[in-house]
Amino acid sequence: MHTGFFRLAGRTTGRVAALLGACLAWIALAVDAARLPPANLARYGFLRLERREPAAGPTPEVARLADPANTAAVALEAGDAVLVEWQHPRPVRELELVFTAPPPAGAVQVEWWRGHWPDVGQGGWRKLDDPFNGRWTIGQGAFQPHGPGLAFRFAPLTVGEAPGIRQTGAPFRQTYKLRLTCNQAVRLRHVAVHSDAVLRRARLRFEWDLPQALPARVAPRFEARNGAVQSVITAGPKAAIVEVEYADAPDRLSPDRGLVIFRRGPERSFSVFVDDVLRAGGLWVRDLGVFVSDASRSLTFATWPGPGGDAWRQGTVAEQVARLPEQTFARAVAALPAKSPAPCLLGVPNCRQEFALEPNGDLVLHAGSLRSPGPDADACPWRRWDALRFEFSSGEHPPLNGRRARVVERSLQDGWLPVVRHAWADDGLAWEQISVAVPLLTPLAAFEPVTGAEPLVLATRFTVTNTTASTRTAWLWLDPQPRLPLGLGADGTLVLERPSDNVPRAGLAPVRGRFVTGGRGELDLGVLVPAAADAPAARPADAYEAREAVRYRVTLDPGEGHALDFFLPYVELLDAAEMRALRRLSFPHLRAAVVEFWRARVSRGMLLETPEPWLNDFFKAHLWHVLISTDLDPVTRHHQHGAATLDYKNYLNETAMVARALDMRGEHVAARALLEPFLVNQGAKGLPGNFRDRTGVFYAAHPGEPDPYTAQGYNLHHGWGLWAAAEHYLWTRDDAYLAAIAPRLIAGADWITRERRATQFKLPDGARPVEYGLPPAGDLEDVEEYLYWYAVAAYYHLGMKQAADAVARLARRPGVAPELARRLAREAERLGRDTEAFAEDVRASVAESVATSPVVQLRDGTWVPYVPARAYALTHGQEGWIREVLYGPLHLVNGGLLDDRHPFVDWIVQDLEDNLFLSAESGFGVADPQADFFNRGGFTLQPMLLDLPLVYLRRDQVPNFLRAFHNAAAASLYPDTRCLAEWLPELGRGGGPLYKTPDESKFIQWLRQMLILERGDTLELGLGVPRAWMADGQRVKVERAATWFGRLDLEITSRAAAGEIRAVVRLHPTEAPRAIGLRLRHPAGQPLKSATVNGRSASVNAARQLIELPARATVWEVVGRFD
DSSP states (O other), X not given: OOOGGGGGTTOXXXXXXXXXXXXXXXXXXXXXXXXXXXOOGGGGSEEEEEOSSOOSSXXXXXXXXXOTXXXXXXXXXXXXEEEEEEEEEEEEOEEEEEEXXXXXXXXXXXXXEESSTTOOOOSTTOOOOOSSSOXXXXXXXXXXXETTEEEEEEOOOOTTTSTTOSOOOOSXXXXXXXXXXXXXXXXXXXXXXXXXXXXXXXXXXXXXXXXXXXXXXXXXXXXXXXXXXXXXXXXXXXXXXXXXXXXXXXXXXXXXXXXXXXXXXXXXXXXXXHHHHHHHSEEEEGGGTXXXXXXXXXXXXTTOOOOOTTOOTTOOHHHHHHHSOXXXXXXXXXXXXXXXXXXXXXXXXXXXOOEEEOTTSOEEEEGGGOOSOOHHHHTOGGGGSSEEEEEEXXXXXXXXXXXXXXXXXXXXXGGTSSOXXXXXXXXXXXXXXXXXXXXSSSOGGGOOXXXXXXXXXXXXXXXXXXXXXXXXXXXXEEEEESOOOEEEOTTSEEEESSOTTSOOXXXXXXXXXXXXXXXXXXXXXXXXXXXXXXXXXXXXXXGGSOEEEEEEEEEEOTTOEEEEEEEXXXXXXXXXXXXXXXXXXXXXXXXXXXHHHHXXXXXXXXXXXXXXXXXXXXXXXXXXXXXXTEEEOTTTOOEEXXXXXXXXXXXXXXXXXXXXXXHHTTOHHHHHHHXXXXXXXXXXXXXXXXXXXXXXXXXXXXSSSSOSSBOOOOTHHHHHHHHHHHHHHHHHOOHHHHHHHHHHHHHHHHHHHHHHXXXXXXXXXXXXXXXXXXXOSBOOSSOOOOBOBHHHHHXXXXXXXXXXXXXXXXXXXXXXXHHHHHHHHHHHHHHHHHHHHHHHHHHHHHHHHHHHSOOEEOTTSOEEXXXXXXXXXXXXXXXXHIIXXXXXTXXXXXXXXXXXXXXXXXXXXXXXXXXXXXXXXXXXXXXXXXXXXXXXXXXXXSGGGSOHHHHHHHTTOHHHHHHHHHHHHHHHEETTTTEEOSEEEETTEEESOSOOHXXXXXXXXXXXXXXXXXXXXXXXXXXXOOGGGGSTTOEEEEEEEXXXXXXXXXXXXXXXXXXXXXXXXXXXXXXXXXXXXXXXXXXXXOOOOEEEETTEXXXXXXXXXXXXXXXXXXXXXXXXXXX
């Protein structure tokens, strides 16, 4: 990273002169624009001929039609068409067609390829068009005679031309391609397509091999896009002046802007927008050591005054973060706006029914808990509505909607258990509400679901205490909604007069719950009269009116308390056995059972202790979030894991995230159960895209139709599924599992190899297209256009690599039959070759995209090459945060296609930190980036699905890792319920349903890898432990963590006051790692001076501050000395 260029910043006079020159130049350009010729976009695209009928002889060369000097006309018959196509959609305004003779009126029809435009929306979910999905649309406009030809100008867009559009009036058509169809025989000589871009000329000076340059031995070549290089003049041993004719468009996001490519090998090539150079005067492409300037200003790198304007003198965001004190969770929380609390969900492992508790304590049953038909769905006629609400209020005349006007405190028992407490005060009465979820028919400790449809019940205790010195009457109201005729039995059971669907069933009672009063007070149906003065205006008018509700009253002496219990079954229709079970329920026993069950359940796997209580709590709560969000399907008996506890279907890529977190915790049975539906249903459904078949595809979660589980067809699914299924073997070393699924892994890898053949073609000039060897164009994630996504390729590669590795490992295992071992070895070798060939093609594509996507400016005023998220993306800030950030090019690191320290990764990280995270287009629109970058940067709108923290960690950039880690956590965490928001529409506001277990699982992976990181065949420990955690006397402890090499225990204890930090490591190996390293970080930043392991002097990698643990041992007692 380079900051030394600011040595030139003091040359104020030179900078002022440069800025003045730039202003005058741009004024002159603006005045001159009206007189310049329009750019012909046909010259920057592809022309091809479509014959109505096959013709004898060779196909005429139509590319020459874009050349205005062309004299060789192309003879076209009636019905023939000339197509003009581009790699980017162009804003076409008019066309000029030149013929050998003036054609009659109506000789040509103009059509444009229409997708979503103009109704594309904005933000992450904005719609993009693609060349594959759309329809030909006849363009409305007027043909005018124009010399020996015709000129066509599009009329303002109307619904008559494009039925169904909402945005009308555009004077252009944003389109990937045009079709010019002849209605009669003509001889066409020239085609011109115009937007608002005009042709200009410029002279750019390139200087290379300047300070800070990455080494390169190849002399540069120069090319142009949306333009043409006119000449290249040597200006010195390592300098050249390039004269270029280029298209100049006023819009920064226009696809018509001219650019010049500096080619110097796959990792040293880049391009610049010509207008960027002219505007700035000079661009310093710092990491490549290339300076590009406007030759008309006679600037060289030596005379350049440095970047002007708002350039940050302290360096880029990432550079500054590396120098600042480490971020802490407390600081991050204090700097961010607090989110409003969200619902809390309760349930039972592997059961389909869940209960929601609103922040004020109201109880809600959501129809979305049940994703498929089943006996529990049949017993819930209330599901004709989206939800049932049970609104509780206290006081004789409560405010509207229960306690919304009061302050309610909410917490989990012990900070993490699924025992939810709400507390509030009301006119001298202290109320406490505690809720747990349990099976209705079977004690929780003995419960093992058979169908997943077993009935559950929410048990809630209301305790009220009179805190005054006088006798008080406590009132509690229940207003069930929708309101139906209701009866109250003598035993406190609430029974509907008729079921919610008005269809009685013999032997089944339509129940809304049961109260247990403990023999005190009065429970009846009464008239609730709300306190209308407190009612928010936003509520409907009937909220001010009296209505019948369940009423409970009890008189309390000073200091006296009383408890009232309410039991709410999820299902409405109960049989006699279920009614008896409902009457037997005892809240104290149920609460104790829940506490005992979950404490025992969590203790079975990995345990974690850090100095951050919330982190310890979240680690434990995450497990029950996952288990209650996993549903046993009543028909297939597969475990279906929705991407959220409610509503979302089973997204394979996100389920794989959950399975991986479970594997890390040692929860291998649960992890495998999540993957099973996709393994069993391999090939049942195809992915949306230009794919040829579905044989071998990992996508479907359910066989056949109707399919209540399989989610949107993210092309990411297949790679994630292949990776997860193969990597599960590394966590478990279960040979029987791998032997059973090896054919599926091979089929999944082979599908990728077959499908990518469709893109392995060459252009007419013999060059490879950018997409050569990539998977076919298809759907990325939530966005659905068919394009060539590098994140998809990354996970396909990772899946293939893991599959080849797993099959090779199985071939070497003892006990495998010799013939099978030989066959597996051959398959593994073949898969390895296919994987490497795939990697070469993807890397070549990425390198070409970097070369042809112009450089972007960083906050310090320097420029770096832009690494796009897909083939044919032109620049950043254009396609929304989902495409550019969430599933952007950083995933090439996850996919094993780019090393952590590859130059492309440097540029990806710098662009994320300096531009995208802080921008309004693809980030949070931080108003004052210079003041707030530290606390409000480092993460995206769906923070946990972008592994920037792990990239920092693997690069040993620990301060950067901790900032990204803590900022993402602080922005996402709901502190009262220890869960994370799926995404953040803005800072301080969570979005999406809960519990969003894939996102939580990614954060769990960050946390675990902070402490235990597999890096190939090595194990690295303690890499990212915050210095604040190593204050004297503090410790970090991990027990029973699963690794690729066996179960591991780790304990790090600080004795910083004595100048040392101690650690104990225990490994129960399944396969020994090649090397193990341990990092001990001093709280004050002092470097490690020496270390002993098991009483002997140990080797220390001083550069990485890693203590080498002898590989032959399995227990290591380590002492690191800092004095």
